[in-house]
Amino acid sequence: MAPLLEIKGLKTHFSTDDGILQAVDGIDITINRGETLCVVGESGCGKTVTAMSILKLIAMPPGRIAAGEIIFEGRDLVPLTSNQLDEIRAKEIGFIFQEPMTSLNPVLTVGEQIAESLRRHENVTRKQALERTIEMLKLVQIPNAEGRVHNYPHQFSGGMRQRVMIAMALACKPKLIIADEPTTALDVTIQAQILDLLQDMKERFGMAVMLITHAMGVVAETAQRVVVMYAGKVVEEADVDALFADPGHPYTQGLIRSIPRIDLDSAHKTRLEAIGGSVPILINPPVGCRFAPRCKFAMDVCTDKEPLLRQIAPGHRMACHLGDTQLGGAA
Amino acid sequence: MSQYVLRRLMIAIPSLLGISLVLFVVLALAPGDPFSELATNPNVPPEVQAALRARFGLDDPIYLRYLHWLNAMLHGDWGFSFVSRMDVDTLILQRLPATLYVIGSAQILALLIAIPVGVYAATKPYSLFDQVANTLAFVGFSLPTFFTGILFILIFSVTLDWLPFVYTTDIKATGIHYVLEMIRQAIMPVAVLGLFQAASMTRFVRSAMLDVIRLDYVTTARAKGLGQAKVIVKHVMRNAMIPVVTLIALQMPAVFGGAIVTEQIFRIPGIGSLLISSILSNDTPVVMAVTFVFACLVVLFNLIADVLYGWLDPRISLR
Numbered sequence: 001m002a003p004l005l006e007i008k009g010l011k012t013h014f015s016t017d018d019g020i021l022q023a024v025d026g027i028d029i030t031i032n033r034g035e036t037l038c039v040v041g042e043s044g045c046g047k048t049v050t051a052m053s054i055l056k057l058i059a060m061p062p063g064r065i066a067a068g069e070i071i072f073e074g075r076d077l078v079p080l081t082s083n084q085l086d087e088i089r090a091k092e093i094g095f096i097f098q099e100p101m102t103s104l105n106p107v108l109t110v111g112e113q114i115a116e117s118l119r120r121h122e123n124v125t126r127k128q129a130l131e132r133t134i135e136m137l138k139l140v141q142i143p144n145a146e147g148r149v150h151n152y153p154h155q156f157s158g159g160m161r162q163r164v165m166i167a168m169a170l171a172c173k174p175k176l177i178i179a180d181e182p183t184t185a186l187d188v189t190i191q192a193q194i195l196d197l198l199q200d201m202k203e204r205f206g207m208a209v210m211l212i213t214h215a216m217g218v219v220a221e222t223a224q225r226v227v228v229m230y231a232g233k234v235v236e237e238a239d240v241d242a243l244f245a246d247p248g249h250p251y252t253q254g255l256i257r258s259i260p261r262i263d264l265d266s267a268h269k270t271r272l273e274a275i276g277g278s279v280p281i282l283i284n285p286p287v288g289c290r291f292a293p294r295c296k297f298a299m300d301v302c303t304d305k306e307p308l309l310r311q312i313a314p315g316h317r318m319a320c321h322l323g324d325t326q327l328g329g330a331a
Numbered sequence: 332m333s334q335y336v337l338r339r340l341m342i343a344i345p346s347l348l349g350i351s352l353v354l355f356v357v358l359a360l361a362p363g364d365p366f367s368e369l370a371t372n373p374n375v376p377p378e379v380q381a382a383l384r385a386r387f388g389l390d391d392p393i394y395l396r397y398l399h400w401l402n403a404m405l406h407g408d409w410g411f412s413f414v415s416r417m418d419v420d421t422l423i424l425q426r427l428p429a430t431l432y433v434i435g436s437a438q439i440l441a442l443l444i445a446i447p448v449g450v451y452a453a454t455k456p457y458s459l460f461d462q463v464a465n466t467l468a469f470v471g472f473s474l475p476t477f478f479t480g481i482l483f484i485l486i487f488s489v490t491l492d493w494l495p496f497v498y499t500t501d502i503k504a505t506g507i508h509y510v511l512e513m514i515r516q517a518i519m520p521v522a523v524l525g526l527f528q529a530a531s532m533t534r535f536v537r538s539a540m541l542d543v544i545r546l547d548y549v550t551t552a553r554a555k556g557l558g559q560a561k562v563i564v565k566h567v568m569r570n571a572m573i574p575v576v577t578l579i580a581l582q583m584p585a586v587f588g589g590a591i592v593t594e595q596i597f598r599i600p601g602i603g604s605l606l607i608s609s610i611l612s613n614d615t616p617v618v619m620a621v622t623f624v625f626a627c628l629v630v631l632f633n634l635i636a637d638v639l640y641g642w643l644d645p646r647i648s649l650r
Binding site (some may be wrong): 002091108 | 546549550551553559565566644646
């Protein structure tokens, strides 16, 4: 079966005063129907820009999709105008944003904000839209949904607002939900609840989820497949088990080692490992591997030649010169 | 809501009392009073002058005179204008309609220009339209009304002879001709005042829109596929108008102040020109009354701003 969404060679650039910022630089991502795909990486790796590019929600200008195709159900979204994309937004692809505190309009009731999406995409009356909205709020476990539907966002807590956001994204039963760090702004206990809820909803509606996160813990809990991004590029892609069992790319290894662990006994407890340095600013990026300056395995070849994605096991690809037999490098 | 308004009106009482006291004291300390003219009139004997001053209580201490004025005001007696030989309240009521007509029309004109232009400019920042609008707005609020007023008179009245340059209240026409003439003579003062207001308001609307347009919830609205027009009107404008409404309401007193100048230029027999002429002729009761009316307007528009604020922004509860 053809994948639900196929991103091919996507390049999203922003013009800045200092030059062209290549936020996303030629990435391929595939999402199958009903699958949960996690996109991980540090802040500034291009995860959010990738997600926003799918529905052209980046500010244009200064942003621009410079190259690539975004094929959703056999149709390329890149050449579509904003008006044409409006038919797909929320109806086919729903969005959950990072900041529940700022992602809801403060002067409209939450009910109105959910219902307007229903009224836009489905042929429903005001009354039907309200009923469906209450139904959605019940589904995301907001107590007293009939009363709360007329409340304003400031009358909800952060976790409750994120539930409202989920209800909003799910209202039109889209085939794909893009959740951009949906739990980052929340307390740890609420994070788990929200992730469970997302998982629940996904199973109930059979939709695919593209979950963007920087937390490897979230990945381990939710993902089926994982794409690791670094500096605007995909550096590794694998099934979740394979990725945690046998991370290929030094960056992925670093991310996994940076998860705090409480299962080790005190004799094995060590300082939490961090990856030194930070993500480079992507204006005139260096040739070769973009991770090389922070990589403890960096070789001469790494700063000369850009590593391409290659298969290292079935369904497991990575972009690193390490262990590449053609280069004769040592793993 | 009505309880809130009622309480605000109650709070307004002490502030109005305070304002009236300050006004009264300042006017009492100023040189000259309605009878200073008599002093220079050789036909009035000094003892008659003294008798008159005593009768009207002008030589009483300030606090007694203030209490006297306050008592009269509370009984609806605004005083008597010695220059116009009529009651102050009749005089003000005679002059107020012209001012309200011109200022009201100018404000409506300003809003009709500022909101669409500001909103459209903000949706396409740094576009040609935005830059032209910005430049014109900059020119607009750099030119004072007394300059543009005279310029307009020179062009449209003197050179082209299209519009009358003296505003008159006794138009010798009836029916539709009266209405047309009223509109015709108001065009220039309304344009001068309205365009000046529109210039600063446009800039303000634009920046308020730009502040909101980048916010997360606007992206959320876009992600719902609502379409540009709906996103702008329902999600951006609704929020951007909150500060704009406050600004407009709080600017109203300044608009009345600006109207004083415009009324002088176009000879509009409004409340502003009444204030100036009564200051010049030492007509203290009128000066006191007009400035007090302005003070009431300031308090009133502050209240209107607060009520609108609460209505536009559900996060503010008026209790």
